[in-house]
Amino acid sequence: MRIRTGMIALIGAVALAGPALGGTKDDVRDLQARMMQAEQAIANQSAMMVRVSELESRNQQLTGRIEELTYKLEQANQRLDAVTAALSGGGATGALGDTAMSGDGLGDGPVDLMGGASGAALGSDDPIGDQIARETAVDQAGSVGGGDVSLPIDPNAAFDYASGFLLAGDYQRAKAAFSLYLEAFPNHQRTPDAQFRLGEIHLALGENAAAADAFIAHIRNYPNNTRAAEAYLKLGTAFARLDKTSEACTVFKTMKSKHPNAPSAVVQRTDLEMARIDCK
Structure with missing residues (x-):
């Protein structure tokens, strides 16, 4: 009698737990999807940061080159003005x-x-x-x-x-x-x-x-x-x-x-x- 009562209780518990377990699986899958999206976003952000770093480095190089060319141009103009002033x-x-x-x-x-x-x-x-x-x-x-x-x-x-x-x-x-x-x-x-x-x-x-x-x-x-x-x-x-x-x-x-x-x-x-x- 006790065994039968226990089986009935176990069956009832499993029956009651069925919907809850199904919901947990959906939640896990949803969490996994969210985690994948987050990982992808982090990867994209990392790639963007690398690109930004590359652009900043390139900008510094170009700025340095512009400054160098500007200095050379100023020096050339000064020499040219000095020569023409001396000429005349x-x-x-x-x-x-x-x-x-x-x-x-x-x-x-x-x-x-x-x-x-x-x-x-x-x-x-x-x-x-x-x-x-x-x-x-x-x-x-x-x-x-x-x-x-x-x-x-x-x-x-x-x-x-x-x-x-x-x-x-x-x-x-x-x-x-x-x-x-x-x-x-x-x-x-x-x-x-x-x-x-x-x-x-x-x-x-x-x-x-x-x-x-x-x-x-x-x-x-x-x-x-x-x-x-x-x-x-x-x-x-x-x-x-x-x-x-x-x-x-x-x-x-x-x-x-x-x-x-x-x-x-x-x-x-x-x-x-x-x-x-x-x-x-």
Whole structure:
């Protein structure tokens, strides 16, 4: 009797537990599915973090490269500006000094970059002047360089190409390259600078009429350029070297009228030039 009662109770318990066990299995399967989803999400997040880390590393590399290129560009521009300033005698303490700007007898011939009135060579203290003087002498002897200049198609690369000759002291090829640049890229943003540098090279080589033409073109075509005031200064200098004192004085006065806020160095140089040729 007791055994039978126990069996009945066991059967009843199993019957009652059946639905509960079924629910537990569903819960386990649901939990397993959730765990798989969580694991997948963690894996995706890990992959994303790795990708973000890679991108951050790449960004740091690119930033470093940009900074390096920016520094090199600034250094190149500084060297280029220093060379062109020296070429044109742009400052009282420039590499060429005031000899090229204020020497006697500066007509349309080459500027006496080797020592002014005394004829004393500047020697190693003025390597740019020595180089220009040597090239001028070679040109006068009948062997003119610069015939093998060929610009790249890209305008920025072409400007750098022409500037490379200038930095290397090859002024004849620099002149030829900048002249070609003006023909090939008349509307590029760097064309005004090419026009200005061409004028400076002409001025340094004593080609004063050509220098005047170059600076007149710069003033006419780019009146609002950052170097417009300096172009007036260089144009007046070219006229003074051509013994066109009246025209030079007019240009200097026009510069001071049109550009009252010109850089102080340009104003000082203009005043010096006006005093030198006795502008009234």
